[in-house]
Structures are given as C-alpha cells and as structure tokens.
Amino acid sequence: MGSLHQLRYLDLSYSQFIGRIPPQMGNLSNLGYLNLATENDESYDYSFHHGTYSTDITWLSRLTSLEHLDMAEVNLSTIVHWLPVVNMLPTLKVLDLSSCQLRSSPDSLQLSNLTSLEALHLPYNEFHKPSTPNWFWDLTSLKHLDISLNGFYGSFPNEMVNMTSMVELSLLYNNLVGMIPAGMKNLCNLEALSLSGNNINGNIQEFFNQLPSCSQNKLQSLSASNCNLTRSLPTTPVESLSNISQLFLDKNKLTGHLPAVWLGELTNLAMLDLGSNNLDGVIHEGHLSRLEMLYLLDLSDNSIAITVSATWVPPFSLGEIYLRSCQLGPKFPVWLQWQTQVRSLDISNTSINDIVPDWFWITVSTAMVINIRNNEIKGVLPSTMEFMIALEMDFSSNQLGGSISKFPISLTDLDLSRNNIVGPLPSDFGAPGLRTLLLYDNMISGAIPSSLCKLRSLQLLDLSRNNLNGSITDCIVNVSSTYMTGLSIINLSFRNNNLSGEFPSLLQKCPQLIFLDLGHNQFSGTLPAWIGEKLLSLSFLRLRSNMFYGHIPVELTKLVHLQYLDLANNNISGSIPRSIIHWTAMQQARGTFVYLQHAISYGGARFGDNNPVDYTENLTVLTKGQERLYTGELIYMVNLDLSCNSLTGEIPEEINTLMELKNLNLSWNNFNGKIPENVGALMKVESLDLSHNDLSGEIRSSLSALTSLSHLNLSYNNLRGKIPTGNQLQTLEDPAYIYIGNPGLCGPPLSINCSTQPGPIPGEHHGDATGDLVSFFLAMSSGYVTGLWVVFCTFLFKRRWRVSWYSLCDSLYDRAYVQVAVTWASLRGKING
The missing domain is CATH 3.80.10.10 (Ribonuclease Inhibitor)
Known part of the structure; x- marks a missing residue:
C-alpha cells in the first residue's frame, strides 16, 4: 500500500483490521483524506493484541497534503508527543482522535501550523487536567470542537469567548464547575452547544441569559442535561432560544410549572426533554398547540398532569413519547390515537385505570419500544400481536388477561409479569431472537413446551409463581434442526409452580x-x-x-x-x-x-x-x-x-x-x-x-x-x-x-x-444424657413386653396350667370375699351396739 504514491483518498474505516498501522503509510505523500477509524468493540481489552494501534506516528509528518485525518479508536496510548507530529500538517482541516487513549494535552503550541484546522474531535481520551490552559483554545479558526469525556476540571474556560467562528462546541461529561462565561454571547455563529454532565449549579434563567442571541439566533441545539440547573423556567420567551429545535434539560433540579407562553413560542422545537426534574402543574392544549414540528417529547419523572380535551387533535406527529410517572389517567389518553408514527412509547406509571381501546394496538403497531407497565390497564392482548414490529415490550403490573398468542417475529424483550394471563404457553413463540421473557406472577397453566429450545438467544426466562405443571422435557433432537448447539440462558426461574419429574x-x-x-x-x-x-x-x-x-x-x-x-x-x-x-x-x-x-x-x-x-x-x-x-x-x-x-x-x-x-x-x-x-x-x-x-x-x-x-x-x-x-x-x-x-x-x-450442675460419675459414660434416658425406657419397655408374652404363650399352649391358674385365682377370690364379708359384718355389729 505504501507504494501507491499518487493516492489521494484512502478510507479503511471499520474494516476489522487489527495490529500495528504500517509506517509505510507515510509514503503516501499526496494523500488528502485518510480514515483509519476502527470499530469500538467492548469485548476487546484494547491491548496491542486487539484492534489497531501505533507506537510511532512520525510517519504522519510526511503527509503534508493531508486535509482530513480520522484515527478514531486507534490505540495511541504509548505516544506522548503526538501533537508536534500533527502540527506538521499545515493543510489539515479535520482531525479526529476520538477514543485513542491519549494522555497528554499540551498547554500551548509555540508555533502553530494548524491555522487551517476547522474541526477537532478529541472525546473519550484521558487528559485529566484543568480545562485551561490548553493548546486548542488558541485555534480561533475552529468551527467544530469536541472535547467531551476527557476528565477536564475547573471552571468553564474564559478562552471560549474568543472562539467566534465556533459552530458546534461539545464539553459533555467533564468535571467543569460554575456558570458559563458571560462572553459566550459573542459566539454569534454557534448552532450547537453541548454541556451535559457538568456542574453548572445555577439559575436556569441566568444560564439562558448567557447564551448568544446575535446573528438571527442561530442556536438550534442546546444540551444541558444533568448540570444541576435550578429554579423555575422563564415565563416569557427567551430570545436566544427563538430558533431552537433540540432542547435537552433533563436530570436537573428545575421546579414549578411549565410556562405555556415560554414553551408555546418555541415553534421550531423538534426535540424537548425535561425529564427527571421537579416540575409540577398541568399541561393543556395551550402548551402544545403551536409545536407542529415536535417529534420527541420527554416529560418523564415529573409531577405533571396532562389534561387535554378528549376531542383535541394534536398538531404534531410524535415519534418518541416518554411520559413515565406523569398523570395521564384514569382514562386512556385519547389524543394518542392521532400519533400514527410512534417508534417509542413510555406511558408507564401514569395512573391509567381503563380498558385498553382497540385503537391503541393500531397506534403502537409501528412502535419498536412500548412500555405501559405499572398501571391498571384491563383487557386482553391483541390477536394481531404477531404482526407488530416491536423489539421491546413491557406490559407488566397491569390487569391484562387472556392467553398468549404468537409474539412479533422481531421481538427481543417481553415483560408480561404481574398480570392475569391464563392458559398455556404457546407451542410456537414466534420470536426466534427473543432474549428476555418475563411471565412471572400470572395464572399460566399446562406444561412447558419443547419449543422453548428454539429460543437460542434467550438469556433471561422467569416463569415463577404460575400454575405450570408436568415435567420439563428435554429438547427434541432433530437432525435438520440448527438450534441444538446449546442455549444462551443465563437466568432461569421456575420457582413456585407445580412442576414435577x-x-x-x-x-x-x-x-x-x-x-x-x-x-x-x-x-x-x-x-x-x-x-x-x-x-x-x-x-x-x-x-x-x-x-x-x-x-x-x-x-x-x-x-x-x-x-x-x-x-x-x-x-x-x-x-x-x-x-x-x-x-x-x-x-x-x-x-x-x-x-x-x-x-x-x-x-x-x-x-x-x-x-x-x-x-x-x-x-x-x-x-x-x-x-x-x-x-x-x-x-x-x-x-x-x-x-x-x-x-x-x-x-x-x-x-x-x-x-x-x-x-x-x-x-x-x-x-x-x-x-x-x-x-x-x-x-x-x-x-x-x-x-x-x-x-x-x-x-x-x-x-x-x-x-x-x-x-x-x-x-x-x-x-x-x-x-x-x-x-x-x-x-x-x-x-x-x-x-x-x-x-x-x-x-x-x-x-x-x-x-449446681451435677458432675459426671467416675467411670460412667457421659456422652448423651438424653440418649441414656431413652435407652433406659426402651430397655424397660422391651422387658415388660417380653415377660407378658412369655406368660401369654404359656397359657395359650398349656391347658392344664390354664385350669390350675384360674382355680388358684378363684380360691384366692373366695378367700378374699369371705374375709371382707366377715370383717364388714363385725364392724356393723359394733356400730349398731
């Protein structure tokens, strides 16, 4: 490959190559594009025996025409002075060193040749140093910078305010603390800002005020999840968010009601995530009626009640709906029937106490993920369930009845536990890729079918607390079958049934x-x-x-x-x-x-x-x-x-x-x-x-x-x-x-x-006091029974002895009777006299 001197474009990404990157790559001096990104496989330990690696990247310095370099997830952990090599690429515009196990990030470059660099991606490395000083803050020509998950700590760097060309900035999941700098307002070209997983620890309204609002409000995506943001959302429109399409504020400490005016003005909103906060109050049609572009809505784990008219038709068509632990019930939310393109639905723990309507099964027929757990939903499973396209379904902790029919062919995970399911298990589960099957706490009866052996991918099976009976038959060996090489089960529970054998x-x-x-x-x-x-x-x-x-x-x-x-x-x-x-x-x-x-x-x-x-x-x-x-x-x-x-x-x-x-x-x-x-x-x-x-x-x-x-x-x-x-x-x-x-x-x-406890008698065995007592009574009883049987058997077989014995008893009786009678008569005479 090193002899292809005229090569200008080389993409070897995700080709499953392993081993050392050959330094002969440096011979490709005309390369303008080089992509060596490898695929992240968590089963690998990423030593030098797995994946691709390099211990010396000096060969890169000879690629002087290079504009795009992607070495994502190539192991560069042994290379300390990697930046001087990269600095010798004056035409470089895009550099991606994500997940390369880099450990050093110099404070500065004495003479930077990276004046053309527009995109720098360094996430998932191991720098673990203060956020400033760092060499990349001097690259004011940068438009795209990603330094997420690197262990940077300290305050948000003021150097950010000089990055006026910045379009996308990602600082996700570092250890940065405090409010973002006021100078962020100067980043008029900023379209995407990702700060999630840092500790801003401040008022949400102050945070919004620090965002840039210049140049026609270009900011389209804002991610500030899990940032310890506090207080209530603003009641009036925020100028910097007027063009926002993706807003992620989940896992914070936001309180109060969700303001209708503020939300209603975000008319370009496609994704809204306010889950896992402390929001409360009621959402009605006025909050949602102008959000025609909305695709993702996540209000999970708040104390919000969604109260809309039964005749209300939403202006949007949601693809992802996450309303876990909101108040939707007691009736089934009718507005959901207009959401005909749902791909993921979570209405678990929403206080629904109603019979599941027929239209619901039609609505979720296109969904890949369905979660209705922990309600009081009644009714039966649809007979058309096998024609759904779901991958994961959780219907647990409801009051669903009826029997189980065939599962969707694409299904991988199913939880029907804690319901009122009756009847036998299906003879054909219909989902060969099933990995999880939870049916515990029902009233399922009959035997466990041998078709269980067809579920070769099954890892978790819980059929406990049912009415299953009979013995568990072994898998039927079939020469034409391909499923007899073994099962993948990790967790198996059949407890509390009537299984035998x-x-x-x-x-x-x-x-x-x-x-x-x-x-x-x-x-x-x-x-x-x-x-x-x-x-x-x-x-x-x-x-x-x-x-x-x-x-x-x-x-x-x-x-x-x-x-x-x-x-x-x-x-x-x-x-x-x-x-x-x-x-x-x-x-x-x-x-x-x-x-x-x-x-x-x-x-x-x-x-x-x-x-x-x-x-x-x-x-x-x-x-x-x-x-x-x-x-x-x-x-x-x-x-x-x-x-x-x-x-x-x-x-x-x-x-x-x-x-x-x-x-x-x-x-x-x-x-x-x-x-x-x-x-x-x-x-x-x-x-x-x-x-x-x-x-x-x-x-x-x-x-x-x-x-x-x-x-x-x-x-x-x-x-x-x-x-x-x-x-x-x-x-x-x-x-x-x-x-x-x-x-x-x-x-x-x-x-x-x-x-006062009696001591042992010398020469006597003292092992088991209770045992000795038992032995004594056993010996006495056996002697008594033996003696009794000797007398009985003698009288049984010796007639003369029997006659003599009873004659003796009669004479003794007569003597005793005469003696008693005479004595009694004598006593009465004395009393009368």
Whole structure:
C-alpha cells in the first residue's frame, strides 16, 4: 500500500483490521483524506493484541497534503508527543482522535501550523487536567470542537469567548464547575452547544441569559442535561432560544410549572426533554398547540398532569413519547390515537385505570419500544400481536388477561409479569431472537413446551409463581434442526409452580447458566452429577421445597463460582462433602458479585433510560429466623442453606473455610459430633442456625468473635457445659431461646447455675444424657413386653396350667370375699351396739 504514491483518498474505516498501522503509510505523500477509524468493540481489552494501534506516528509528518485525518479508536496510548507530529500538517482541516487513549494535552503550541484546522474531535481520551490552559483554545479558526469525556476540571474556560467562528462546541461529561462565561454571547455563529454532565449549579434563567442571541439566533441545539440547573423556567420567551429545535434539560433540579407562553413560542422545537426534574402543574392544549414540528417529547419523572380535551387533535406527529410517572389517567389518553408514527412509547406509571381501546394496538403497531407497565390497564392482548414490529415490550403490573398468542417475529424483550394471563404457553413463540421473557406472577397453566429450545438467544426466562405443571422435557433432537448447539440462558426461574419429574436434563444445554431457581415445586429424584460438570458458570442454585433425595453429589463442589446454594426442605441424606473447600466464591471476595449481577439485573443499556425491560431478580431468603425480601442486593448474599433434610455425620471442619458466608443454616438434620472448632473463622456470617440436630460437646468460645453475627440458633441439640459470653453474643436478641432444648447447658442467659450442675460419675459414660434416658425406657419397655408374652404363650399352649391358674385365682377370690364379708359384718355389729 505504501507504494501507491499518487493516492489521494484512502478510507479503511471499520474494516476489522487489527495490529500495528504500517509506517509505510507515510509514503503516501499526496494523500488528502485518510480514515483509519476502527470499530469500538467492548469485548476487546484494547491491548496491542486487539484492534489497531501505533507506537510511532512520525510517519504522519510526511503527509503534508493531508486535509482530513480520522484515527478514531486507534490505540495511541504509548505516544506522548503526538501533537508536534500533527502540527506538521499545515493543510489539515479535520482531525479526529476520538477514543485513542491519549494522555497528554499540551498547554500551548509555540508555533502553530494548524491555522487551517476547522474541526477537532478529541472525546473519550484521558487528559485529566484543568480545562485551561490548553493548546486548542488558541485555534480561533475552529468551527467544530469536541472535547467531551476527557476528565477536564475547573471552571468553564474564559478562552471560549474568543472562539467566534465556533459552530458546534461539545464539553459533555467533564468535571467543569460554575456558570458559563458571560462572553459566550459573542459566539454569534454557534448552532450547537453541548454541556451535559457538568456542574453548572445555577439559575436556569441566568444560564439562558448567557447564551448568544446575535446573528438571527442561530442556536438550534442546546444540551444541558444533568448540570444541576435550578429554579423555575422563564415565563416569557427567551430570545436566544427563538430558533431552537433540540432542547435537552433533563436530570436537573428545575421546579414549578411549565410556562405555556415560554414553551408555546418555541415553534421550531423538534426535540424537548425535561425529564427527571421537579416540575409540577398541568399541561393543556395551550402548551402544545403551536409545536407542529415536535417529534420527541420527554416529560418523564415529573409531577405533571396532562389534561387535554378528549376531542383535541394534536398538531404534531410524535415519534418518541416518554411520559413515565406523569398523570395521564384514569382514562386512556385519547389524543394518542392521532400519533400514527410512534417508534417509542413510555406511558408507564401514569395512573391509567381503563380498558385498553382497540385503537391503541393500531397506534403502537409501528412502535419498536412500548412500555405501559405499572398501571391498571384491563383487557386482553391483541390477536394481531404477531404482526407488530416491536423489539421491546413491557406490559407488566397491569390487569391484562387472556392467553398468549404468537409474539412479533422481531421481538427481543417481553415483560408480561404481574398480570392475569391464563392458559398455556404457546407451542410456537414466534420470536426466534427473543432474549428476555418475563411471565412471572400470572395464572399460566399446562406444561412447558419443547419449543422453548428454539429460543437460542434467550438469556433471561422467569416463569415463577404460575400454575405450570408436568415435567420439563428435554429438547427434541432433530437432525435438520440448527438450534441444538446449546442455549444462551443465563437466568432461569421456575420457582413456585407445580412442576414435577427429575432434575431437568434440558439444563445440560445451558452452559452459560449463572442463576437457577427451581424452588417450591415437586421435582424429585437425585441430584445429577452433571450439574457440577455442565453448569460450571453457576453462581446461584436454589432447589428448596422439592422432593429431591439422595446424597449431595461431590461433583457439585466443582462449581467454583457458586455463592448461593439452597437445598432446604428436601430429603437429602448422607454427609456434607469435604471438598466444599473448592467453593472459592464462598471463600474470597473477588469479582463474583459482578458475575452474579450480570444475571439478576437486566435493562437500561441498549435503549438508554427509556429501556422498557428493566428487570431485577427478587426473592425471599430465609435468614435470621425469618423470610426477608432481597432484590438487587441479592448479589451480595453468600448463602448455604441445607436445613430440613436428613443429612448425617459431623459438620466438616472445611465449612470454616467458607469465610464469605453471610447465612449458614444446617438446622433440622441429623448432624452429630461437635460444633466445628474454628467456627470463629466465619467472620462475615450474620445468621448461623445449627438447631434441631444431635450436636454434642461444648459451645465453641470462638463464636463470640463473630462480629457480624446478629442471629444465632443452637436450640434442641445435646450441647453441654458453660455458655460462652462476651462480645457479639451479648447483643443477640432473645438469648434464652438460642440455647433452649440443651439440658446440659448452664450459665447466663440461662437460669441454671454451673456450680449446681451435677458432675459426671467416675467411670460412667457421659456422652448423651438424653440418649441414656431413652435407652433406659426402651430397655424397660422391651422387658415388660417380653415377660407378658412369655406368660401369654404359656397359657395359650398349656391347658392344664390354664385350669390350675384360674382355680388358684378363684380360691384366692373366695378367700378374699369371705374375709371382707366377715370383717364388714363385725364392724356393723359394733356400730349398731
């Protein structure tokens, strides 16, 4: 390529080249246009092994005819003195070094050759220095300057006021503080100003007054989102905004009503974003009747009520409507039916309590994003839903009924949770690209169809709290099928249904599974060993309240990412494998929390703040003696619950290596032996329950060192000796209940004094007092029954013995009767005399 000496135009952008940019490019001395921009792929770490990079750009200095240079996202992180090289390009008009990992921005250029430079793009670098002095403020010929997201700090530079040629200026998301300079009024050519993400921290009206209003009010786009702007909007027209078409003032601290006069004068407005402020009051037809150009309207998360006549026909045709948490109800807003080109709609949490009208489904048939969640919308899903073009739909937390038909073929995310959906799941979902399917808290019945296997892109599936039944069949192997290479599921929840059968073999095809909840069903059988071999990504496993039996497979301890295991309320037997030392996620806090967060939190990434599918896993965890609801904080819960099973043997000492545990529940089993000696190593445990077992010996004094412990239950064991005191043990609630059912314990908080506790008899075994008592009564009972059967059997087979026995009884009876009668007669005679 370096031999193409006459080449004038070279565009290699987004060509997926990797590796070092060859310095032979410097031979193309006639180049006027060079574009080497690479594509940003977040999966790359952008070391020198991925993407394109250069460690020496001196070859650029030979391209003396260059007017346009674009090296966006080329890794230049090792180059310190990049500016002197660029300064040797006297004809350069456009320079784009976005996302190049540059770390140096000189204060000035002693002799600048960049007098022709009109456009400079330097966003997404790592300068981290004061906003002034900087070399680019001397380039007064600049028309387009973008220095966003560079870590510049300090006040807004006064040098900006000298940039009178400026057309577009972007300072987005730096750390600039204070009001913009008054001299900004001099930038009469300014058409676009982007200041979002800085801390202006001032009155909105003062901010408007600093904007340029000269030269026929050229300002068309103003972005000041998340700038800490305060006070109320102006009640009269602002001259500098008279030509504005894009106005973004969301995520500020604006208060008061939305002035009709001010808004009504912005007749060129195409995009208005006032979301996430503290605005209130009522919007009526007068606010909107002159905004014929309006395409985007965002008033989300304010206390605004939109009250317009049912017969009002809007003058605009909106493409994006975001009215989340505004007051639209209780009736369905009729004016929406005139919006026939909607691409994105969010009317969630708007107090609508009405039957969804038929026209609504026609209105949103062209929408790619639909969010009506958290209302009281009634009715049924449209039978024509499969013909919609939606990508994402959130209809959750309403009162929609009916059954589910085919989904739109383009659908990727659907949330129908917390409704009244009935009937079975569709035999054909109709959306092969579906990634999220949330149907929990409905009344869906029937079996889970095998067509689930066709959803190869599905990552999140929550069917919990329905009436599903039957067993989960494995994917049908079909030679002609292309979907058997594996599923992409990361989060799978079937809890609180009536599902039965063995542990689903379907899950063998889910190697990326991180979160699995099959709790509160009727699954049975043994836990297969392949869980620990095929589901190596598993971090959360909840199987409580089923009918599983058999041992805990030792292969389960291969799950090094496992931080939450709940097998409670089953019939698991055997002992705890000593190989639990391989559960490293329960031993050391590393990146495991982030690992689980990827599975339980979903949404907000692809479509910004208005992404309708916003999901966070929530479930109750039995800890500290009660059920507690966990949502996003579930990622920090490190839990091991094996309670209410038939586990036996000693509690292995290896359990003390699980130092990240916050909840450990081994209650209601048949564990024997002593409490593990180093139980004090579980420094982060907050709830420890070893009750209702056959544990013996003394309570370990190291329990008092558990500074995080807030709940302890050792009741109904065979523990003995003095109860340890001090530190955390003195702060626990209901201390007497902790030790109840252990007759061998003494000392506070029990009333039994250790000095009066009877000591052991020399030479006598004193292992289990309760066990000895039980043995005594068993022996006595068996002896009684044995003796009784000996007498009974003798009388049954020896007739002569029976006759002799009953004769003896008769004679004894006669003697006793005569004796009593004579004595009674004698006594009566004495009384009468």
